[in-house]
Amino acid sequence: MKARRQQENHRPQVQLFTDGACSGNPGPGGWAFILYHPASGKKLIQSGAERDTTNNRMELMAVIKGLQALRKPSRVQLFTDSIYVGRGLTEWLAAWKARGWKRGKNEPVKNEDLWRQLSELLETHQVEFHHVHGHSGHPENETCDRLAVEAYQKLLKHPQKP
Numbered sequence: 001m002k003a004r005r006q007q008e009n010h011r012p013q014v015q016l017f018t019d020g021a022c023s024g025n026p027g028p029g030g031w032a033f034i035l036y037h038p039a040s041g042k043k044l045i046q047s048g049a050e051r052d053t054t055n056n057r058m059e060l061m062a063v064i065k066g067l068q069a070l071r072k073p074s075r076v077q078l079f080t081d082s083i084y085v086g087r088g089l090t091e092w093l094a095a096w097k098a099r100g101w102k103r104g105k106n107e108p109v110k111n112e113d114l115w116r117q118l119s120e121l122l123e124t125h126q127v128e129f130h131h132v133h134g135h136s137g138h139p140e141n142e143t144c145d146r147l148a149v150e151a152y153q154k155l156l157k158h159p160q161k162p
Contacts, residue, residue: 011126013038013075016066019134019144020058020082023152029053030151032144033066044069045143049151056084058148060114067121076127081134081141089129093119 015036022029032047046065050058059082067076080086096102097119101109109115132138134145 011073011075013077014070015077015079016063017079017140017144018059018062018066018082018085019080019141019148020055020060020062021145021148021152022053022055022058023156026052026054028152028155029055029058030148030153030155031058031062031065032147032151033062033069034140034144035066035069036140045147047147047151049155051155054111056082057111057114059085060088060111060118062144062148064114064117064121067118067125067127070125073124074126076125077130078127079130079132079138079140081132081138083131086129086131088115089118089122089127093122 015034015038017034017036018032020029020031028049028051030047030049033045035044037043046069048061048065050061059080063078063080063085070076078089092103093115096109096115101112101116103109132141134141
Protein backbone atom coordinates (compact mmCIF):
# COMPACT_ATOMS: atom_id res chain seq x y z
CA MET A 1 0.00 0.00 0.00
CA LYS A 2 2.80 2.41 0.93
CA ALA A 3 4.66 1.65 -2.31
CA ARG A 4 1.54 2.33 -4.37
CA ARG A 5 0.99 5.68 -2.61
CA GLN A 6 4.62 6.66 -3.29
CA GLN A 7 4.22 5.65 -6.94
CA GLU A 8 1.05 7.75 -7.26
CA ASN A 9 2.80 10.76 -5.71
CA HIS A 10 5.43 10.60 -8.46
CA ARG A 11 2.83 10.83 -11.19
CA PRO A 12 2.74 14.11 -13.10
CA GLN A 13 0.06 16.47 -11.83
CA VAL A 14 -2.19 18.07 -14.44
CA GLN A 15 -5.31 20.19 -14.54
CA LEU A 16 -8.16 19.19 -16.85
CA PHE A 17 -10.90 21.71 -17.62
CA THR A 18 -13.90 20.35 -19.53
CA ASP A 19 -17.31 21.31 -20.85
CA GLY A 20 -20.00 19.96 -23.11
CA ALA A 21 -22.79 21.74 -24.96
CA CYS A 22 -25.85 20.71 -26.91
CA SER A 23 -28.32 22.46 -29.20
CA GLY A 24 -31.49 20.73 -28.17
CA ASN A 25 -31.31 17.74 -25.90
CA PRO A 26 -30.97 15.52 -27.89
CA GLY A 27 -29.48 17.37 -30.80
CA PRO A 28 -26.10 18.32 -32.20
CA GLY A 29 -23.53 18.73 -29.45
CA GLY A 30 -19.93 19.57 -28.79
CA TRP A 31 -17.26 18.91 -26.20
CA ALA A 32 -14.01 20.65 -25.32
CA PHE A 33 -11.14 20.35 -22.90
CA ILE A 34 -8.04 22.20 -21.80
CA LEU A 35 -5.29 20.04 -20.39
CA TYR A 36 -2.73 22.09 -18.48
CA HIS A 37 0.62 20.82 -17.20
CA PRO A 38 1.64 23.25 -14.43
CA ALA A 39 5.22 21.95 -14.24
CA SER A 40 5.93 22.74 -17.90
CA GLY A 41 3.31 25.41 -18.55
CA LYS A 42 2.13 23.47 -21.62
CA LYS A 43 -1.52 23.37 -22.66
CA LEU A 44 -3.42 21.07 -24.96
CA ILE A 45 -6.80 22.30 -26.17
CA GLN A 46 -9.17 20.11 -28.17
CA SER A 47 -12.82 20.02 -29.14
CA GLY A 48 -15.17 17.93 -31.20
CA ALA A 49 -18.82 17.43 -32.07
CA GLU A 50 -21.49 14.81 -32.70
CA ARG A 51 -24.65 15.10 -34.78
CA ASP A 52 -27.20 13.52 -32.45
CA THR A 53 -26.33 13.49 -28.78
CA THR A 54 -27.20 14.88 -25.36
CA ASN A 55 -25.58 17.41 -23.09
CA ASN A 56 -24.65 14.74 -20.54
CA ARG A 57 -22.93 12.66 -23.22
CA MET A 58 -20.91 15.68 -24.31
CA GLU A 59 -19.91 16.46 -20.70
CA LEU A 60 -18.67 12.88 -20.34
CA MET A 61 -16.95 12.91 -23.73
CA ALA A 62 -14.97 16.02 -22.80
CA VAL A 63 -13.59 14.26 -19.70
CA ILE A 64 -12.87 11.03 -21.60
CA LYS A 65 -11.06 12.80 -24.44
CA GLY A 66 -9.02 14.84 -21.96
CA LEU A 67 -7.94 11.76 -20.01
CA GLN A 68 -7.19 9.86 -23.23
CA ALA A 69 -4.82 12.66 -24.24
CA LEU A 70 -2.55 11.92 -21.28
CA ARG A 71 0.54 9.94 -22.28
CA LYS A 72 1.23 8.42 -18.85
CA PRO A 73 -0.59 7.81 -15.57
CA SER A 74 -1.24 11.17 -13.95
CA ARG A 75 -2.80 12.89 -10.97
CA VAL A 76 -5.61 14.91 -12.51
CA GLN A 77 -7.42 17.88 -11.02
CA LEU A 78 -10.68 17.81 -13.01
CA PHE A 79 -12.62 21.08 -13.23
CA THR A 80 -16.11 20.89 -14.73
CA ASP A 81 -19.47 22.58 -14.32
CA SER A 82 -21.25 19.25 -14.75
CA ILE A 83 -22.93 18.04 -11.57
CA TYR A 84 -23.80 14.87 -13.51
CA VAL A 85 -20.11 14.07 -14.10
CA GLY A 86 -19.16 15.04 -10.56
CA ARG A 87 -21.81 12.98 -8.83
CA GLY A 88 -21.16 10.10 -11.20
CA LEU A 89 -17.47 10.08 -10.29
CA THR A 90 -17.84 10.65 -6.57
CA GLU A 91 -21.16 8.96 -5.69
CA TRP A 92 -22.62 6.69 -8.34
CA LEU A 93 -19.87 4.93 -10.30
CA ALA A 94 -18.77 2.44 -7.64
CA ALA A 95 -22.38 1.44 -6.93
CA TRP A 96 -23.21 1.04 -10.62
CA LYS A 97 -20.24 -1.25 -11.12
CA ALA A 98 -21.10 -3.28 -8.00
CA ARG A 99 -24.67 -3.75 -9.29
CA GLY A 100 -23.59 -4.81 -12.79
CA TRP A 101 -24.11 -1.36 -14.32
CA LYS A 102 -27.65 -1.01 -12.99
CA ARG A 103 -29.25 1.97 -11.25
CA GLY A 104 -32.02 1.85 -8.68
CA LYS A 105 -35.01 -0.33 -9.57
CA ASN A 106 -32.62 -2.45 -11.67
CA GLU A 107 -32.66 0.08 -14.52
CA PRO A 108 -29.68 0.32 -16.87
CA VAL A 109 -27.20 3.14 -16.32
CA LYS A 110 -27.73 5.96 -18.80
CA ASN A 111 -24.71 6.54 -21.04
CA GLU A 112 -23.25 3.25 -19.83
CA ASP A 113 -20.84 3.05 -22.77
CA LEU A 114 -19.20 6.34 -21.79
CA TRP A 115 -19.21 5.59 -18.06
CA ARG A 116 -17.45 2.30 -18.82
CA GLN A 117 -14.78 4.14 -20.84
CA LEU A 118 -14.33 6.63 -18.03
CA SER A 119 -14.14 3.83 -15.47
CA GLU A 120 -11.29 2.23 -17.42
CA LEU A 121 -9.42 5.54 -17.56
CA LEU A 122 -9.83 5.92 -13.80
CA GLU A 123 -7.83 2.71 -13.39
CA THR A 124 -4.87 4.53 -14.95
CA HIS A 125 -5.30 8.08 -13.66
CA GLN A 126 -5.95 9.42 -10.18
CA VAL A 127 -8.76 11.97 -10.69
CA GLU A 128 -10.00 14.54 -8.20
CA PHE A 129 -13.25 16.31 -9.11
CA HIS A 130 -13.72 20.06 -8.63
CA HIS A 131 -17.04 21.72 -9.45
CA VAL A 132 -17.00 25.16 -11.08
CA HIS A 133 -20.15 27.15 -11.67
CA GLY A 134 -20.94 27.42 -15.37
CA HIS A 135 -21.18 30.86 -16.96
CA SER A 136 -19.69 32.46 -13.87
CA GLY A 137 -16.58 33.93 -15.45
CA HIS A 138 -14.22 31.01 -14.74
CA PRO A 139 -11.74 31.57 -17.62
CA GLU A 140 -11.05 27.97 -18.62
CA ASN A 141 -14.69 26.92 -18.22
CA GLU A 142 -15.81 29.83 -20.38
CA THR A 143 -13.23 28.88 -23.01
CA CYS A 144 -14.32 25.24 -23.01
CA ASP A 145 -17.97 26.28 -23.29
CA ARG A 146 -17.20 28.55 -26.25
CA LEU A 147 -15.15 25.83 -27.99
CA ALA A 148 -17.84 23.18 -27.46
CA VAL A 149 -20.51 25.46 -28.93
CA GLU A 150 -18.25 26.39 -31.86
CA ALA A 151 -17.61 22.69 -32.53
CA TYR A 152 -21.29 21.80 -32.95
CA GLN A 153 -22.01 25.03 -34.85
CA LYS A 154 -19.25 24.12 -37.30
CA LEU A 155 -20.84 20.70 -37.67
CA LEU A 156 -24.19 22.34 -38.48
CA LYS A 157 -22.58 24.59 -41.13
CA HIS A 158 -20.74 21.67 -42.75
CA PRO A 159 -23.03 18.64 -42.26
CA GLN A 160 -21.10 16.42 -44.69
CA LYS A 161 -17.93 16.53 -42.56
CA PRO A 162 -17.69 14.35 -39.42
